[in-house]
Amino acid sequence: xxxxxxxxxxxxxxxxxxxxxxxxxxxxxRWCNPLGLPQExxxxxxxxxDVGDGVEFFYSDWADMHLPSRHRFPMDKYTMxxxxxxxxxxxxxxxxxxxxxxEACLAHDRSYVESIVxxxxxxxxxxxxxxxxxxxxxxxxxxMASLGATLAATRRCLGSRGAWSGAISGGTHHAFAAAGEGFxxxxxxxxxxxxxxxxxxxxxxxxxxxxxHQGNGTAKIFEGDGQVFTFSVHQAxxxxxxxxxxxxxxxxxxDGIGDxxxxxxxxxxxxxxxxxxxxxxxxxxxxxxLKGDRFGxxxxxxxxxxxxxxxxxxxxxxxxxxxxxxxxxxYHKDIxxxxxxxxxxxxx
Numbered sequence: 259x260x261x262x263x264x265x266x267x268x269x270x271x272x273x274x275x276x277x278x279x280x281x282x283x284x285x286x287x288r289w290c291n292p293l294g295l296p297q298e299x300x301x302x303x304x305x306x307x308d309v310g311d312g313v314e315f316f317y318s319d320w321a322d323m324h325l326p327s328r329h330r331f332p333m334d335k336y337t338m339x340x341x342x343x344x345x346x347x348x349x350x351x352x353x354x355x356x357x358x359x360x361e362a363c364l365a366h367d368r369s370y371v372e373s374i375v376x377x378x379x380x381x382x383x384x385x386x387x388x389x390x391x392x393x394x395x396x397x398x399x400x401x402m403a404s405l406g407a408t409l410a411a412t413r414r415c416l417g418s419r420g421a422w423s424g425a426i427s428g429g430t431h432h433a434f435a436a437a438g439e440g441f442x443x444x445x446x447x448x449x450x451x452x453x454x455x456x457x458x459x460x461x462x463x464x465x466x467x468x469x470x471h472q473g474n475g476t477a478k479i480f481e482g483d484g485q486v487f488t489f490s491v492h493q494a495x496x497x498x499x500x501x502x503x504x505x506x507x508x509x510x511x512x513d514g515i516g517d518x519x520x521x522x523x524x525x526x527x528x529x530x531x532x533x534x535x536x537x538x539x540x541x542x543x544x545x546x547x548l549k550g551d552r553f554g555x556x557x558x559x560x561x562x563x564x565x566x567x568x569x570x571x572x573x574x575x576x577x578x579x580x581x582x583x584x585x586x587x588x589y590h591k592d593i594x595x596x597x598x599x600x601x602x603x604x605x606x
Contacts, residue, residue, distance in 0.1 A: 292376055293375075293376070294395070295395070295402075303358060305356075306413065307353070307355060315350070316407040316425050316426070317351055318353075318354050319340060319426075321396070321402075330589075331441055336427050338594075343601060343604055348605060351426065354408075356399070357444075362374075362449060366445070369436070370435070384397070386437070387442065387443055404430065409446075409450060411450075412538075416457075416538065422580055422581045424541075424581075424583030424603075425582075425584050425585065430447070432473075440471070447465055448480065451463040451486050454538045460536075460537035461537055462537055463540060464489065464534050464536035465486060468541070469492065469543075470492060470493050471497055471544070472490050473505060474501050477505040487534055490505040491509045491511065491523050492509075495513060497553065509523050509526070516559075516562070520558055520566065531573045531574065532577070536579055539574050541581055541583050543567065543603040544587035548590055548595060550590050554587075564602050585603070
């Protein structure tokens with residue numbers, strides 16, 4: 259049991275007293291680490307990358323989940339997208355750090371987080387996510403790397419006045435506080451929003467989720483939370499099936515829609531930016547609305563998705579709002595088409 263790994267009660271009392279004297283510090287805990295994970299996962303905060311000037315994105319593909327080659331999730335899209343961006347040279351691409359347990363707990367139940375990092379996730383839990391085939395250590399490392407990349411980008415946005423940044427991964431909007439699903443273990447959008455509020459004092463966060471699938475996990479985590487507004491435009495049918503949760507503003511669209519219908523559907527974003535005046539806009543920029551996507555039901559074009567990106571970025575730029583970009587879905591029959599549209603998200 260996890261409790262067996264904690265310090266003895268007397269030492270715990272001393273640690274608790276110390277934490278009251280220094281309220282930003284959590285009591286020292288000595289973790290069980292049966293998977294032999296890097297120790298930084300158990301530190302209070304992830305390691306800050308060595309950032310510079312200009313636009314910077316953070317990636318997590320340095321941590322390989324070791325999925326079977328024919329797995330239905332196109333894991334290679336992350337590396338392929340990063341390499342194109344590096345070759346073009348418009349922005350620096352930096353390896354993101356491993357997130358920590360404490361950071362994951364900003365948006366997730368501690369018992370759930372502990373079950374993941376100690377390798378106690380059940381077969382049923384991992385099958386619900388969709389990565390059951392991955393070795394446990396690789397499963398955890400890639401999960402923490404993806405979350406760490408998004409947190410690094412969040413701090414880049416808010417620690418540098420006017421900076422925009424993003425993770426070349428993430429957008430894991432189906433993860434709930436105590437469960438994962440739909441290729442999402444932890445919800446990096448929710449953790450990033452909470453970090454923005456706790457670390458930087460951001461009063462209002464606007465989540466703009468334009469993936470073809472509804473952001474059910476994000477919606478549930480921030481249900482009734484006045485500091486985070488969730489806006490999701492998605493397909494009305496299909497996944498998520500029985501676990502949909504109401505966003506602050508949901509717009510469900512029918513199967514087969516094209517660029518013009520979609521662009522009209524996202525027009526309420528202008529009013530949201532004007533009225534909410536967010537201190538951070540988190541953009542879930544999934545490209546699975548592209549015609550031919552295996553898991554999507556729409557018929558958007560690459561040009562239409564680029565117009566979508568431009569609309570979001572223009573509104574944010576005009577209002578002086580920092581933007582945090584996450585990659586989201588993309589499962590086209592031709593992975594190169596997914597990569598093209600994903601590169602556009604960061605290139606624009």
